[in-house]
Amino acid sequence: MPAELICFDERCRAPFPITDVIYNCPRCGGLLEVSYPPPPSPPAELKQIWRARRASNAPLDQSGVWRYREIIPFLDTLEPVVTLREGNTPLLPAPRAAQYAGLDALAFKHQGFNPTGSFKDNGMTCGAAQARRLGMSRVACVSTGNTSASMAAYASAGGLQPLVFIPHGNISYGKLAQALEYGAKTLQVDANFDQILALVRALAESLGIYLLNSINPFRIEGQKTIIVEMLDQRDWNPPDWIVLPGGNLGNTSAFGKALRELHALGFITRMPRLAVIQAEGAAPFYELMRAPAEGFHAVGHPETLATAIKIGDPVSWPKALREVACSGGVVEKVTEQEIADAKAVIGQCGIGCEPASAATLAGIRKLTAAGAINPSADVVAVLTGNLLKDPDYIYRYHTGQLEAPGGAPIRSHFGNQPVVVPNDAARIAEALRDT
Ligand code: F0G
Secondary structure, rough: OOOEEEEEEOOOOOOOEEOOOOOOOOOHHHHOEEEOOOOOOOHHHHHHHHHHHOOOOOHHHHHOHHHHHHOOOOOOOOOOOOOOOOOOOOEEEEEHHHHHHOOOOOEEEEEEOOOOEEOOOHHHHHHHHHHHHOOOOEEEOOOOOOOHHHHHHHHHHHHOEEEEEEEEOOOOHHHHHHHHHHOOEEEEEEHHHHHHHHHHHHHHHHHOOOOOOOOOOOHHHHHHHHHHHHHHHOOOOOOOOOEOOOOHHHHHHHHHHHHHHHHHHHHOOOOOOEEEEEEEEHHHHHHHHHHHHHHOOOOOOOOOOHHOOOOOOOOOOOHHHHHHOOOOEEEEEEEHHHHHHHHHHHHHHOOOOHHHHHHHHHHHHHHOOOOOOOOOOOEEEOOOOOOHHOHHHHHHOOOOOEEEEOOEOOOOOOOOOOOOOOOOHHHHHHHHHOO
């Protein structure tokens, strides 16, 4: 049985050919996922093959996604693959952040070390490969910034025309700059992320463009390798918790699918628990988990300075719900102040990240204080984007100018003001005396 697309909804599970250009189940409208037969080799053998590939100079072996190709075998041949050597991101111990969060130890899996500076590259290499396999010439995405940066890069590298739709005035300049530089036709729409996504989904078919939002199941396959690589780096010893920020919830879906598959295939014998952290002003998934009986309700006007996760109607919530439940996980929400301070602490570790990523540390601190995470637990937090994605936010925080949506000031508890000095050796020595 070859790879196929399957409706994710348990009541439907309708199968479709892997080459159908569909984003939802044509029968019931449910989300789609990729399904495979088990890999040809047993886990112990694959673990050795994957480790050995790290020493190879072959482009696909050097990719931290395609090195693990036996776990994402949706292509007939690897010829359509476009790689910028994505993945290969470090697992960094962070004692200062652990202490802040009330933990004995904490490690960050830093996806900001990717070629375009975010975890989106892990998924985009797969989405772009599928687009090329299907013979598409134009690809599109709606984005809070990182998806557009990543898609623009992979499309241009692979000879596809990238079309980017972004909420006007609501993404950081770092990310917009990337889309422009990588050659995307960029449309700034006067609407929020959720409204634009609905618009573009309706337009995709009539315009003959291939959608590379995280509703695209091939993107999810690529993002699974974040977990595979992290487990490989830990010699296949699963942590107790994996903590990640939640926006459109594609990553939560990918992590859960990876863990379930690896567990079922025998790569790991224990499932880590997922903790998904949302920003307080954009937390519909948190609300769903808090009161499941009330059902899912989109947030009409999401608000957060962590613009990457400023999403009120996450398309992948049904998948994320299954994955969080399956892993015995939790969902938490954090304030703008908590995100800003956690971000500064991650900076003080010499690591740094963009605002959405820092929701992880803020969430862990809250969950540890509430007793949901044990102080001695083995915790990995996934930092999703690079510090340089949003320098404006950083400057404002450290200079005491950062304001939450609505205008409330954010206090710079870990502020680090730059000091203006004259061109005068004595005065400079004076300014450095207490340092
Ligand atoms: N962190 C960062 C840095 C992101 O860019 C995103 C999503 C998330 C977390 C949330 O991930 O959507 O899988 O739950 N950014 C998307 C974009 C929406 O358009 O770049 P998710």
